[in-house]
Amino acid sequence: MNSHQVQQWMETTLSLIKENETTLSELDQTIGDGDHGVNMVRGFQAVVDEFPNWEQENTSAVMQKIGTTLVSKVGGASGPLFGTGFMRLGAAFKSEEGAWADGLTKAAEGIAQRGKVSVGDATLLDVWDPVAKVVQAKGTDWAEVERAAQDGMNGTKQLETKRGRGALLKERSIGHLDPGAVSSYYLFHALVQTMTKGEN
Amino acid sequence: MKKLMNDSTKIVSQFLDGLVASHGNLIKRLEGTEVIVRKEMIPNKVGLISGGGSGHEPAHAGYVGTGMLDAAIAGEVFTSPGADQFLAAIQAADQGSGVLLIIKNYNGDVMNAEMAMEMAEAKGIETAMVVVNDDIAVDDVENRRGIAGTVLIHKVAGAKAEQLASLQEVKEVAERAISNVRSMSVALQACTLPSASKPSFSLSDTQMEVGIGIHGEQGMSREDVLTSYEIAELLVSHIEKEVDVTKPVYVLVNGMGSTPLLEQYVFANDTVSILKKNNVHVEKMLVGDYMTSLDMAGISLTLFAIDEELHSLLQSKATTIQWTEVSQ
Structure with missing residues (x-):
């Protein structure tokens, strides 16, 4: 992945999150405090706005800057x-070899x-972890990544939320998608779109 | 939803500027940040910082000043500030003796604070953290939220730090206070975020939400609304189980944002008569909006069992926007 693709990935993520901002916030209203959509849009908008300042940077540095932003x-x-997710990705991209899996x-x-x-x-980890495992096992098979992310997200609906404000609802949290898992799905969906562009 | 505002995305920044414009004798804003700092720092004093999402005004900036906090960080409404903001506050508050972070128990606040502490340690600043979890509405102790009782922790830790105690000593007194402070709340009406078009949940005219937090999240149960006296009985009965009421107590009756003082003092009167009936020695009553939840209507009750040292720390002088001589 080059830094231009990272930019495309972030722009696609932003537009997906923007389109679904209300849905994300409503999901968060059910189990949290109702601002997940607003917060994610603010963060990814800042990332997209910063890209012109990162033109000289390589993929690894750009990912780390995304993390801190x-x-x-x-x-x-x-x-x-x-942020931690992107900082760790950035560290791995110092070498291209096996960077995604690592x-x-x-x-x-x-x-x-x-x-x-x-x-x-029932958190975002339920999307990040299966995505990591599928790439570890099968390499960058983007169709598999899409499936793992989607299944992970959908799986949070059946789970009782154990961390964050949603945890206070205990069994009442079952039946609701976790907002962080949903936005993680958009992130990986955007990645898959970016990496498979022009393939079909 | 009507709000007195210009732009929901600038509301926190404009609030901070307004605070400085009104109380520039006490506080200033750290340039380029969402951090309010005490105007005059004391050399060699342990720095005390707190912060979290906005929407709880006057917390936490209202407690910056002599005898309380050195810096307060104001995140977006109900959203923890980023680690970079915590770091800026730590650096501003550090006067060579280390910095104590007083954090309410929410995952975001704790995570950002921990990240900032790691960054500060890398810069050679000694830090420590205490986590306030006074809300007994949550059974699971690990998930208990920090609510209005946090203000009392600011006060005792602030007073201890002002005596030029060490970081370890300030931390210990804060922890002792945390283990003796418990709160619980009731909402009559939900709040509405500046960025949202509708309230966080809806309550009919005959319902109340028991065990509410301070972020518009739903409470533990929804009940038919009771009288002020009955609500006081309900909250006292729960809190009494968890506080050593054989000791004298400080009582904090806290309005959630849209609760008239008229009602707050009715509730205070009910609380004090119930406590008297139960032979609890009330050392001091504090009544007012100390830790709000935007425009939520409702009340939280905090009982703080004190010993001699905690009492004298509570009584010592503090000059901040919200905690003034009247509170002593």
Whole structure:
């Protein structure tokens, strides 16, 4: 992936999140405080706006800058979690060899560590972890990545939320998609679109 | 939804500017940040910072000043500020003796604070953190939220730091206070975020939400609305189980944003008579909007069991926007 593709990835993510801003916030209203959509749009808008300043940077540096921008501009719990994901990806992209498998695995580990979450807690990790595992097992098979991300997101509907404000609802949280998992799905969906452009 | 505002995306920044314009004798804004700092720092004093999402005014900037906080960070409404903002506050508050972060127990706040502490340690600044979790509405202690009781932690830790105690000593007193402070709340009407078109949830004219937090999230149960006296009985009965009421207590009756003082004092009167009936020694009553939830209507009750040192720390002088001599 070159830095131009990273830019496309971020622009596509932003437009997906923007289109679905109200849905994301409404999901968050059910189990949280109702601002996930606003926060994610603010963060990814800041990332897209910063790109002209990162023209000289390589893929690794750009991903790390995306990470720090998300920490700073998304705020809340999503900022450090998505931010950590990108910082870990960026570190892995210092070498192209196996960067996706290594980076996504370390990103999922970083998210688990930072958020003190496990797979099955109905959080964004339930999308990041299966995506990392599928790339680890099968390489960058983008159709598989799409499927893993989508299944991971849908899976949070059946799960009881164990972390974040949603956890306070206990069994009442079952039946709702986790907003962070949904925005993670958009992120990976945008990645798949970027990487498969022109293939079909 | 009508709000007195210009632009929901600039509301926090414009609030901070308004605060400085009104109270420039006490505070200033750290340029390029969402951080309010005490105007005059004390050399060698442990720095005390707090912060979190906005929407809880006067918390936390209203507690910056002599004898309380050195810096407060204001995130977007109900959203933790980023780690970079926490770091800026830590750097501003550091006077050579380290910095204590007083954080309310929310995942986002804790994560951003921890990231900032790692960055500060890398810059050679000693830091420590205490996490306030006074809301007993949540059974699971690990997930208990920090609500109005946090203000009392600001006060005791602030007073201890003002005596030039060490970081460890300030942290210990804050932790002792945290283990003796418990709160619970009731909402009569939900709040509406500046960026949202409708309230976070809806309550009919005959319902109240029990065990509400301070972010418009739904509470633990929805009940038929009770009288002020009955609500006081309900909250006291829960909180009394978790606070050592054989000790004298400070009582904080806290309005959630849209609760008239008329009602707050009715509730305060009910609370004090119930506590008296239960032979609890009320050392001091504080009544007012200390930790709000935007325009939510409702009340939180906090009981703080004190010992001699905590009492003297509470009584010592503090000059901030919200905590003034009247509170002593």
